[in-house]
Amino acid sequence: MTKLDHLFVIVPGIGGSVLADESGKKVWKPDVRSVGKAMCRPEDLAMDRPLVPVGLFTDFHITPFWLVPGYSKITKRLSHVFQEAVATAHPTDHVDPDASIVNFPYDFRQSIWKSAEALGREIAWRLEHRKRRVVIYAHSMGGLVAAWWWGMLGGHEVTEHIITLGTPFRGATKALDMLINGVRLGPLPLDAATGVLRGWDSTYDLVPKYRTIRDADADVYPHDLSLATGDFRHRAKTSYERFQEMATRIGELVEDPVLLGAWTHFYGEGHGTLSRAEVVADRLVCSKETPDWSHLPGWEPRHWQGGDGTVPKISAFPAWLDADENTGQRPKKDTRRSSARHGQLVEDGAAWAQVEDFGLPDLHPPQRGAKGEDKAYVLLDHDDFGLPDLPPPARGAGEDGAYVLLDHDDVVPAGQPTEVGIRLDAPDPGDPELQVTLTGDVVDVSRSGDGWVAHLPEMKTGMNLLDVTFRKVPDLNEVSIRTKIGAVDVPA
Numbered sequence: 001m002t003k004l005d006h007l008f009v010i011v012p013g014i015g016g017s018v019l020a021d022e023s024g025k026k027v028w029k030p031d032v033r034s035v036g037k038a039m040c041r042p043e044d045l046a047m048d049r050p051l052v053p054v055g056l057f058t059d060f061h062i063t064p065f066w067l068v069p070g071y072s073k074i075t076k077r078l079s080h081v082f083q084e085a086v087a088t089a090h091p092t093d094h095v096d097p098d099a100s101i102v103n104f105p106y107d108f109r110q111s112i113w114k115s116a117e118a119l120g121r122e123i124a125w126r127l128e129h130r131k132r133r134v135v136i137y138a139h140s141m142g143g144l145v146a147a148w149w150w151g152m153l154g155g156h157e158v159t160e161h162i163i164t165l166g167t168p169f170r171g172a173t174k175a176l177d178m179l180i181n182g183v184r185l186g187p188l189p190l191d192a193a194t195g196v197l198r199g200w201d202s203t204y205d206l207v208p209k210y211r212t213i214r215d216a217d218a219d220v221y222p223h224d225l226s227l228a229t230g231d232f233r234h235r236a237k238t239s240y241e242r243f244q245e246m247a248t249r250i251g252e253l254v255e256d257p258v259l260l261g262a263w264t265h266f267y268g269e270g271h272g273t274l275s276r277a278e279v280v281a282d283r284l285v286c287s288k289e290t291p292d293w294s295h296l297p298g299w300e301p302r303h304w305q306g307g308d309g310t311v312p313k314i315s316a317f318p319a320w321l322d323a324d325e326n327t328g329q330r331p332k333k334d335t336r337r338s339s340a341r342h343g344q345l346v347e348d349g350a351a352w353a354q355v356e357d358f359g360l361p362d363l364h365p366p367q368r369g370a371k372g373e374d375k376a377y378v379l380l381d382h383d384d385f386g387l388p389d390l391p392p393p394a395r396g397a398g399e400d401g402a403y404v405l406l407d408h409d410d411v412v413p414a415g416q417p418t419e420v421g422i423r424l425d426a427p428d429p430g431d432p433e434l435q436v437t438l439t440g441d442v443v444d445v446s447r448s449g450d451g452w453v454a455h456l457p458e459m460k461t462g463m464n465l466l467d468v469t470f471r472k473v474p475d476l477n478e479v480s481i482r483t484k485i486g487a488v489d490v491p492a
Contacts, residue, residue, distance in 0.1 A: 008355065013166075051109070269338070411488060
């Protein structure tokens with residue numbers, strides 16, 4: 001069979017690469033033992049420890065920092081569709097130079113520009129062996145790595161297309177919260193994990209690059225936060241300046257319509273997302289409340305539609321698509337809306353179809369979102385747990401549709417009761433009947449303001465299935481959602 005005409009490169013998000021020490025022992029890998037060790041003894045991931053990226057996470061896993069999605073579904077799909085094997089890049093041992101589908105793991109502790117340099121070396125070596133155009137499929141921080149390579153290292157000269165999924169081009173308040181307030185499992189602080197996370201250069205690349213903080217009577221950048229340490233402000237400012245440099249350069253390049261057309265950005269919407277921070281009594285309070293810039297046309301949130309649960313909606317659009325990093329109009333061109341949560345964006349069917357288009361030019365391009373704009377979908381508000389068998393919510397961007405909105409953590413301490421906030425957003429909600437079950441057992445529900453609260457009992461360690469169903473909804477009859485909550489033992 002003829003080899004593919006393009007080089008397809010999968011670039012994961014932060015935490016999505018398997019890391020090994022100099023002896024070859026994997027210290028960050030997708031299994032329960034590794035994750036548990038990272039929760040209790042995260043020093044193995046300290047910035048000063050030499051580690052080598054050797055693979056990608058295959059399935060979703062809990063970490064003390066955030067959910068790490070798996071990338072096996074996209075690689076297996078591409079391998080099946082194109083009948084090609086998948087190679088995994090290695091920083092020192094080059095393998096299979098003729099491969100057309102390549103996983104690119106990287107040391108996610110490093111700054112995005114250092115990881116971009118590694119990406120550039122890998123791609124250059126493969127293109128030297130066989131000339132072809134490059135297609136990149138990048139999730140989360142991986143999109144920042146790809147952007148720096150494309151704009152600052154000459155990647156635009158060899159790139160056919162870059163597809164980003166939930167990339168925090170303007171940063172994420174969630175990263176700011178963890179750096180300033182620390183890593184937590186529910187209400188429980190994980191001090192050791194916080195110390196390690198604060199040492200990573202990459203974490204500072206993820207803090208917001210717009211004025212997301214109300215400090216005194218002014219909206220300020222993270223690097224101007226009054227209660228932050230000097231080290232935090234310095235590192236955040238350095239990252240901000242580098243991002244400004246990148247945005248300026250890419251902005252110049254995409255004045256060429258051909259180069260602008262080399263990008264497609266998938267973003268999630270419909271999930272409660274930390275979007276705002278405020279200094280209150282010498283403490284940084286991060287919340288899902290509407291930021292001041294949301295009054296601008298195209299950015300009006302509906303309830304918890306602030307983003308994908310990790311990346312605020314405004315951040316998923318590159319700064320080079322508008323004139324103002326803090327405000328900008330919501331762009332329409334080359335963006336694709338999804339109701340998927342941050343981790344589940346890697347499995348967005350429309351994104352897969354777009355990748356496949358470059359390998360199968362004879363196929364008709366799929367419908368990529370236009371008609372989906374009028375469909376109803378379910379919105380979630382909970383922290384990622386990542387369950388490979390969990391069906392994604394109904395896709396679409398229905399501005400006038402019905403929504404079930406949930407507010408809960410996907411990962412909670414085992415043996416503790418949990419509350420789930422529920423709301424129904426519908427043009428005419430009527431007087432619906434609500435039923436909530438946890439692993440088949442009916443759960444008590446009470447009214448709370450304009451919504452409901454489900455009172456979940458103590459959960460055993462493992463996965464718990466949550467079903468929320470509204471019946472007798474006018475014009476729809478029934479609106480439901482199914483998700484899972486993971487309960488984990490609290491480290492001693």
